[in-house]
Amino acid sequence: MKLILSTHNVTLTEAIEQHILSRIDKLEHFDRWAINVRVILTHDVTKIPEKQFRCSMQLSVPGPDLYAEDCENDLYAAIDLVTKKIEQQIRKNHNKRKAKKHTIAAAIKQKRQSIT
Numbered sequence: 001m002k003l004i005l006s007t008h009n010v011t012l013t014e015a016i017e018q019h020i021l022s023r024i025d026k027l028e029h030f031d032r033w034a035i036n037v038r039v040i041l042t043h044d045v046t047k048i049p050e051k052q053f054r055c056s057m058q059l060s061v062p063g064p065d066l067y068a069e070d071c072e073n074d075l076y077a078a079i080d081l082v083t084k085k086i087e088q089q090i091r092k093n094h095n096k097r098k099a100k101k102h103t104i105a106a107a108i109k110q111k112r113q114s115i116t
Contacts, residue, residue, distance in 0.1 A: 001028050002036035009043040010053075010075070016041070019076060023083040027059065030090045035060040041075065049073055055082045059090075066090065 003024060005017070024037055042054040055078035056069035068085035072078040 001034050004036060004038040005041075006039070007041045009045075010041045012041075016075065016079075020079060023079060027083065027086060027090070030087060031059075031061060031094075033062055035062075041079075043075075047071070053078045055079050057082045057086055059086055061090075061093075063093075066093075 001024065003021070005012070005020065010016075020039055024039075027037070028034060037060070038058040040054075040056045042056075044052060044054065050073045051071040052073055053075040054069060054071045055075070057067070059066040066086055066089045068082045068089065070078050070081040070085065072081065
């Protein structure tokens, strides 16, 4: 999976980069079809202190892309919450696909049973 990381008014340290990579590895475990991830880290000093750091993440997968963003007072907390939101979206899409397969199979079975 390809990582595109950009920052605005944030100094990218090795620790921040490693934290993002560890979270993305976890996402890759959930969805192996992910193509690339775009992460944008922003620091805005004009906002209230509770919402200074913003992290947005876009995950390119087959079908519609997944997008989440969050504002927090700690950059690491923002990264964690955005990752959690993307995980929820991945699980939701996975469950939808599984449910669709089951409903199609149930319809075919019902059709077969009604013919005989």
